Amino acid sequence: MINIATAPVKTYLSKSKIPGFDYVINPYIGCPHKCVYCYAEYMRKFTGHPEEWGDFLDVKTCEVPLRPAKLFRTRVMLSSVTDPYNPYEKQYELTRRLLKQLLFCQAQVYILTKSPLILRDLDLLKQFPSCEVAFSYSSADESFRQLAEPGAGSTADKTNALKTLHEAGIKTAVMGAPLFPGISDWKALIELTRPYTDRYGFDSLNMRPAYQRKVLTFVEKHYPQLVPLYSEIYVQEEPTDYWQKLGEEIQNYCRQENIRAEIYFGSSRSYSGG
Numbered sequence: 001m002i003n004i005a006t007a008p009v010k011t012y013l014s015k016s017k018i019p020g021f022d023y024v025i026n027p028y029i030g031c032p033h034k035c036v037y038c039y040a041e042y043m044r045k046f047t048g049h050p051e052e053w054g055d056f057l058d059v060k061t062c063e064v065p066l067r068p069a070k071l072f073r074t075r076v077m078l079s080s081v082t083d084p085y086n087p088y089e090k091q092y093e094l095t096r097r098l099l100k101q102l103l104f105c106q107a108q109v110y111i112l113t114k115s116p117l118i119l120r121d122l123d124l125l126k127q128f129p130s131c132e133v134a135f136s137y138s139s140a141d142e143s144f145r146q147l148a149e150p151g152a153g154s155t156a157d158k159t160n161a162l163k164t165l166h167e168a169g170i171k172t173a174v175m176g177a178p179l180f181p182g183i184s185d186w187k188a189l190i191e192l193t194r195p196y197t198d199r200y201g202f203d204s205l206n207m208r209p210a211y212q213r214k215v216l217t218f219v220e221k222h223y224p225q226l227v228p229l230y231s232e233i234y235v236q237e238e239p240t241d242y243w244q245k246l247g248e249e250i251q252n253y254c255r256q257e258n259i260r261a262e263i264y265f266g267s268s269r270s271y272s273g274g
């Protein structure tokens with residue numbers, strides 16, 4: 001049972017700390033997708049909500065419209081600490097209203113989601129001067145998706161949405177993130193999505209102390225055979241070369257296959273192919 005409320009804000013815009021973007025818009029506080037690894041869970045402490053992350057959703061309200069003078073041709077990301085197409089967006093249409101304003105402002109948008117609901121707004125996306133939609137996948141395996149991202153769109157629905165957007169001429173990206181050691185099959189993800197995406201990004205499961213216990217408990221429960229590997233990577237103090245090797249493996253494969261990909265972990269951020 002989710003607790004839904006409204007949250008008046010002075011502005012929907014936040015100055016971006018993410019390279020490549022001027023502003024970030026998070027239309028909601030909270031996220032019903034309930035991913036077990038969600039790094040945005042720290043937001044809960046700013047809200048006063050006693051509920052678990054994923055069990056509350058604040059729908060932002062703001063009287064002040066977005067201004068073209070401020071946003072013309074700026075790069076705006078939706079979203080960094082929520083999914084702009086969580087299932088309640090169907091009812092509230094807040095992301096859709098914001099997209100209409102962003103279109104009026106002629107902003108350039110980058111949308112990161114795990115939901116096929118984005119197809120509802122294809123009519124708007126097509127009109128932007130620049131628009132890219134990225135879908136994130138922690139795995140191509142639907143049974144893992146059901147365990148790790150229980151509220152998000154299914155692997156098949158997400159992939160169909162990716163295909164539809166790509167065929168409609170929208171720039172698309174696949175974020176293989178976060179990659180779970182011993183679980184996420186990045187080659188299977190490439191195989192599943194390659195015809196429908198312009199590029200890839202890959203990121204590691206980078207556990208912050210606040211939620212490391214939650215993720216390790218998840219692994220112990222569902223993948224007990226992987227406990228030694230997770231212990232080697234995340235618990236033991238000796239340095240591990242796991243991510244370095246994985247990054248190199250992905251990079252070499254993408255170079256060979258001429259796949260445009262960025263690796264966000266390992267010794268240095270790297271770029272391959274395409």
Ligand code: SF4
Binds near residue numbers: 032034037081083
């Ligand atoms: S979709 Fe993103 S913001 Fe929502 S729970 Fe999953 S990781 Fe967190």
